[in-house]
Amino acid sequence: MARKEFDHKVNKEMGTQEEEYSAPGTDKNDNRKEEKTSDNKKKKDEKEPRTAFAKKGDKMKPMSPNPLVTPKGTPRDSNRPKCEATKNEPSVKGKKNNSDHEPVKDRSQLSSFGSANPKTTAKDFQWLEESINKLPCFHGFIGREDLNSLLKNVGDFLIRTSVQANKQEVEKRKKNQQDVKVLVNLSREKCAKKEAKEAKMAGVGDVGRREFVISVYCRDKENPKPGKPVYTPIRNLVIKRDNGQIHVEPLKNFKTMTDFFAYYLKNTGVCKETDFQLLNPINLSTWEFVHEDIDLQPKKLGEGAFGEVRVGKMKVKTTKKTVEVAVKMLRNSDVVTREQVSELLHEARVMRMMDHKNVLRSYGIAVVKEPLYLMTELCACGALREYLRENQDTVTLADKLAFVLGAARGVEYLHSQKTIHRDLAVRNIFLTEDKTPKVSDFGLAKVTDRYEMKEQCKIPVRYLAPETLENFIFTPKTDVFSFGCVIWEIYENGHQPHDGKNAQTIRGLTKKNQFLKLTSSAPAELRKLVSEKVFTADPENRCSMTTVVQSVEKIEKPPAGAMK
Template sequence: MGTQEEEFSARGHDKKEEKTVDNRKKGARTVDQNEKEPKTAVGKKGDKCGLKQSPMSPATPTPKGTPNKIKCEATKNEASNKGKKNNSQMEQLKDRSQMSTYGSANPKTTTHDFQWLEEYITKMPCFHGFIGREDLMCLLKNVGDYLIRISVQANRQEVEKRKKNQQDVKVLVNLSREKCAKKEKEREAKEAKLAAIGDVGRREFVISVYCKDKGTQSPNKPVYTPIRNLVIKRDNGLIHVEPLKKFKTLPEFFAHYLKNTGICKETDFQLLNPIGLSNWEFVHEDVDLQAKKLGEGAFGEVRVGKMKIKTTKKMVEVAVKMLKNSDVVTREQVSELLHEARVMRIMDHKNVLRSYGIAVVREPLYLMTELCACGALREYLDENKDTVTLAEKLSFVLGAARGVEYLHSQRTIHRDLAVRNILLSEDKTPKVSDFGLAKVTDRYEMKEKCKIPVRYLAPETLEIFIFTPKTDVFSFGCVIWEIYENGHQPHDGKNAQTIRNLTKKSQFLKLTNSAPAELRKLVGEKVFTADPENRCSMTTIVQCVENIEKPAAGAK
């Protein structure tokens, strides 16, 4: 979902304002220099610039045929610094009345105009809600294919936060998990405060269309992307995506571009074929949300639900991850949920949590996954530490290892492996989950801070901030350690700096003697190593565990 600068946004051409007659020539009464100027009040909806004219300000006549306009500037008798202060206050003030079912309208679009567009567009079969730019290529494949979506604009705080994260990336490795949690709570409180004054991501309706390039390719020209994004505007009752072509109604608008071409960034576009929801896109009515809650966090909550799969028509129980309501959901949160769904959509393995789809046509946004009745592996190990067998633990290691091995075969780095992110199905099959930080690449260099506890990170990540499949292997060594320690987290009780120092000295974790000797040897020699070149692959771990003779049933 792009920002307004990234997307094509038609702007009207304002006519030059005619000069007004000098007040002094008309004999208008002036304000005494020593008289205190009253503060400018916020005007009612519909007033130009949102301001009322001060009763103490001189009336300014205008030429015939020219509508009266109230200037958004200080009067002659008002101090310049005072005028700047008022303007600054007006810029910070947001209109909460623009909030609708789909969030807040763009400030350049009036409340009435945005809601008018919303009422019509959201009922169209080609409306895909909050779908992201990254998903467009798999939906739009031929010239003339188009869909309509909502673009969430990044507010000022999100932009500043991203810049700060890029500058302070090294702070990550000095933060313990507890400090990360504390900072997260502070961030939530700040976002809630911003939401209270309306400073949340703005929404715009965007037409994404597959185009044919008009220009010729050249070495200096950026790589051509066939999809263009057109922001729908409605000014003074007229709809447009091009400045000089305006329409009274949306049916008239779509009928025109069905027969005629428009131009966007030197590219011809035409709205020929509306694309409906795909097999992995659902409307909220398709999901029967249950009262049972599975978990809750900063993002929102996870609840049990039921839904019918489009391809098989089979009813299944699902876990529904829901984002918070539209008053506080930001562009960043929407992007994170869509990214996680996108990564999960390409996975198909019994040891990787399955995604059934998303429901993002309206808020709150849903991500539907298979339901794992036994919950997280960490809680299961802790609650059943007196009864869980060594055979079960080895089975958990093998299943989880196969899941991560599959991810690596799909060129995906998980980046957040821990027993808390491994779920157990009803038959206790381990499933790797939580792909919010996953990257589909062979090597990823971290540019921004992210919430990953230091205790799971490989030495090269702590030093040069890179992630590869080999860093996942190191983290999986911590997973094996956790399984044999009944869910206890690595380096429990140690702060981040202590863990860093231990890692620099190559003083890594050691598996308990209850783990098979072959596994202890592999982890000690080929998993917990400082040099990633000497570290084994996930396939080696899988083969090692498969070759280990399982202890007798019931042994501990």
Template sequence: MNSAVSEDKWLVDQKFYHGFLPREDLPYVLKRKGDYIFRVTERKVGKETKRDIVLSVAWPTTPAPLLSAKDIKNFLIERNANSVWLESTVRLASLESLHNHYKNTDIVAQNKEKFKIIRPICLFSWEFKHSQIVLVKKVGQGAYGEVFHGKVKRGAKTFDAAIKAMRSDLEAADEKMKEVMAEARLMRSLNHPNIVRCRGIAVLEQPVYIVIDFITGGGLDSFLKKNGKTLSMDEKNKMAISAAWGIEYMHSNDIIHRDIAARNCLYDKKNLVKLSDFGLSRKGSVYKMKKAMKMPTKWLAPESLTTFTFSRASDTYTYGVLLYEIYTCQEPYFGVNAAEARRLVLSGAFPNFSKHSPPELTDIVRKCIYQLDPLKRASMKEVVKKLEAWLEVELVLDEDQKPEIEHPESNRNNVNSKSPAIEHPAPAGQMAPLPQPIPPPTSAPPPPIKREEEAVKKSMKRKEAKRDSSIETSNSKSKEVKPDGPLPVEPMSVANKMMSSAKRGSDELLLTPPDEETKPSSKETESDDQK
């Protein structure tokens, strides 16, 4: 337990205490004027890190579906051995006394503006307590922490999960921690059979846990390496269409991935590809790099190499490179260094796998995906339609396969309050939920993603045939792929496959935009909101 709150058991026991919940997550928790929580933050004082207790209050000037950062006021609670206070003229004996006082009295900021705490907000369904999580077996270790196979209890149900236990020495304000939390925030908004789902986070204690679906098959790149010679064409076709469904859903929710590759996909026991590793993903349809960073040249679209631009069209191109990996079971431009791969991409000499795939797929890739001009590429929605027509499949989910759909408000457990505005009491006997993960690193978090029923409730079925989801086509004669050479071991993603420390090697180049900007600091300064 951290030193800032260990002496005050009262706070830790309160249902409106959210631990190390990041500031970027507050708009998902505080919805209406007067909503409030207590949480812990960290700030630098000289060379030391100080932990503080913060009272966060929603105080928008106008109602909105998702509040902005300026609509939420964060009050740092000062304390010494004898008292605690928000206002220097009002000193109280304990946090409990402070809370009781301000339930009936306005908070007066330094600028004389007044605020009121009205509704204490309990933990959401994506916020887990550490006591709900059992670590069963360590399965990996990496730069940011350890990965465990675990069991997670939610109400009367228990499910398997991959638990990412972040290093205890990583501070809440650490850039690495913020990156991982941002990725988790984005992932938890996506609910689709072909996307690895983040169930939530546990941040009441340390180490911080990130809870992600446990996928039995492991990384797609490793699976292809081990099983390339025995995979049938049907299995590869299934991989191709399932990855396309995931990308299409992601694009329909206004997210671009920016790093589609076999190393960033997982493969489950039902032979479905699931997109993972959203560390570079961004909300919106276009993103232009503003700072230099190393990027995997062999998987980049031509316009990303020349104009540092990423879009849905560049995702479409990299989906084509993923198809190369699936059908040849090797990396693109194998044995070629990054500089030569860049030259080949810009000349239009894209990874060719026509000898290893059905002619119908080759035609789709040539016409819709492998185009130098991004405006000439088809959208993933159009690509999916062509693939479905060719393979005669569609995405339909059986009742027992449907993912859990959670209304963004349905699991909010508000604490009993005098306010009549509490609309979502916790069901009897339900365990209170706890803190969770993360959006892309931006000053204001992205709006909640609308889940479309048709996109979410799907899994592969043969058209006009109610049988299993294996794809059988007239072009599905099994072909044995003969890779050109052994596959290099790819590193695993930071947030989803943290157990590897392998280096990528020579397939990366440092991309430096002409107007490189210095990355702004994302460290919290809670006291700014009190001025």
């Protein structure tokens, strides 16, 4: 949308709004009212001793706004909303401390922070929510990692919702960093259910605080100095509203959103020693949708710890075709946490990069409001694990070999895109109506050739390669080992590896090089490949996924109808 159309939209939706915070006009009775108030105050002061602080619940008369004065003791670096470079979202927290006042030292310090008031009230936030949700450049819960693909020129900007980590998430992260060597014997789904139950029992009702943020593409004033961190040109400005005034810089307050955008169209602001200007509002991309674009169907495909998967219909923006999709929804918790939002967005981000017959396709996300949606292609036959278990009397050996080959091609493609899946299992492979296998679930995927765990991660031990168990290292070769477990599961009709054994036992077996063995119903060539080139202790002796694909392609197809 052109800037003129954007301005028209802002004016139409909220340009004429007058709020209850607007200063009342003076009238002839003002002085009389003031005298009565003064008399009442004198009588009250005779009865009650004066104190430096108001009682809890008392309404204090607001002080005259002095932009050069700030409460002493207010933590500048933690309690005020910050405008920061595109890195990890900071957790904006601090302690209130009523004390004397001291002047702010310089203007650059002011430009780096939001309001001196550390929190926007619920009433102000609701006003912001109602106003911002109407804007075509509001992108909802998208993360900082998505900004580089959306903001490309100086002056490009969008508005998004930032979710701060709650207390439970902060404590959990600290614990995970300490317990990096703790491994689990549960699937990620079961771990998520366990954590949700523990949080509920602990009575943790705290949710991460929401903030509205303007992300804008800027040009740095100075060249980066040696030794200083290199930031992207994108800055993030927290929108605040207190006492009816909107601002991202403490010295510049506006009564309406119209005034706010009009000012920054013609004038520059300062954030982190960088000038910014709001020139070009960026609308939703081809992979971003509003909830009204998705026609949810009653049919439920599955349910997990934090959400469910439903059938839906939507029109693809690029082709204008209406397609049936699987809609993954985060809706089982009252309000989604920062961790849940990050994982869904990460999965969607990885899926957008992929385009292969044997990799589950993403159609986009709808995250302007809750519940958050991730739309993927619909696989009519569901997860391969359930399909194998429910149809073990009818699935032929030819079918199983086709499942192995299709899934192997999908993983080979991921590795060609410099991506490690890290959670390969038949539960994460889906089948289309024509039984084409599709590798899915990229919540743990990493776009790299090598990844070292820095904190505890909920990956079941039964699928891990020896070097991962020993050194917490993930590479394409660790995916190859995990894929050997996938092959084993396919020929065992969906049964999980090392069923009934605990994590310590499985780890001990792996250390002794006592790996899984394929059933005799698997082709001899495949059994040899897995035992000699897949299940190896030394990753240097392990083959690549390309070798797996090429080897399976050479295996003669079993006779039609052969079951064992």
